[in-house]
Amino acid sequence: MIELTDIAYVRSGAADLAAAVDFATNIVGLELSDGGEPGVAHLRSDSRHHTLALVEGGSGVIASGFTVADENALEDAETQLERSGFAVDRGDREQCRSRRVGDYVALDDPFGNRIELVAGQQSLGRPVRLSRGSGITEFGHVCLDAPDVREAHRFWSTTFNARVSDWIGDAAALMRIDPVHHKVAVFRGDGPGLCHMNFQVAELDDIFRNWHFLLDHGVEIEMGPGRHPQSGAVFLYFLGPEGFTYEYSFGVRRIEDESAWRPRTFDPAELGSIDMWLGEPVRTTTQPQLRSKASVK
Numbered sequence: 001m002i003e004l005t006d007i008a009y010v011r012s013g014a015a016d017l018a019a020a021v022d023f024a025t026n027i028v029g030l031e032l033s034d035g036g037e038p039g040v041a042h043l044r045s046d047s048r049h050h051t052l053a054l055v056e057g058g059s060g061v062i063a064s065g066f067t068v069a070d071e072n073a074l075e076d077a078e079t080q081l082e083r084s085g086f087a088v089d090r091g092d093r094e095q096c097r098s099r100r101v102g103d104y105v106a107l108d109d110p111f112g113n114r115i116e117l118v119a120g121q122q123s124l125g126r127p128v129r130l131s132r133g134s135g136i137t138e139f140g141h142v143c144l145d146a147p148d149v150r151e152a153h154r155f156w157s158t159t160f161n162a163r164v165s166d167w168i169g170d171a172a173a174l175m176r177i178d179p180v181h182h183k184v185a186v187f188r189g190d191g192p193g194l195c196h197m198n199f200q201v202a203e204l205d206d207i208f209r210n211w212h213f214l215l216d217h218g219v220e221i222e223m224g225p226g227r228h229p230q231s232g233a234v235f236l237y238f239l240g241p242e243g244f245t246y247e248y249s250f251g252v253r254r255i256e257d258e259s260a261w262r263p264r265t266f267d268p269a270e271l272g273s274i275d276m277w278l279g280e281p282v283r284t285t286t287q288p289q290l291r292s293k294a295s296v297k
């Protein structure tokens, strides 16, 4: 069992990098973390150097990063994965530098989602300077697609320390790796991909202020504002360039008493199972997984 200590980042390919960065900063509100690496833009949401990297090239998600405790834990993880039959690639110096990590290993989950396990993710000492007052406080969770969420749960809960917090029937498994209700969600989809990247905001008012801001700027709202009955979070999903769905949310449930929590099952066909305010449930846009290793930096 490999212990994931946190989510680290999303790395996504953009055919039009300038447009994707413009949206991530001026619309989403992330801070452009630095320059210095041609074709890669690092976007910051919290104390870490970045939690989203946009890489010029093919359009599609490259990888989702998760942290392990340290270099020793990473080595153990690599050994365990290889013993379990996963093909594992270690990042070279340049790749590690681009991710601002000490070291990482990459694998494909059973559905083709590229997962990177990292040690030594860089933090920055200076405060985050959001590009606009979106209220973002941190990278909240990552959502991946898989054709079979039960199988996906089996993978995440046997390979890693992920525990299911709630099921939305066979449509979604919401899993935690720490007290936050979910940091990894798997939604049923045709193939591997990123269904959305979530950022937490500081207060409920941020959700509604952002909603008006997005509407005023002609951004496609995919779903919300609404409230998930599972996590209790108020949410807003919206579509960025290249099929990348962002989510803001506020008020996610924490599960402090592990032994007392029992996962619940919600029927996706029932009204209110996605949005307890009874907004229309919409399947948000998934950014497909990039397959070609040659196109992945």
Ligand SMILES: [Fe+2]
Pocket (backbone or CB within 6 Å): 141, 143, 185, 196, 198, 247
């Ligand atoms: Fe979400």
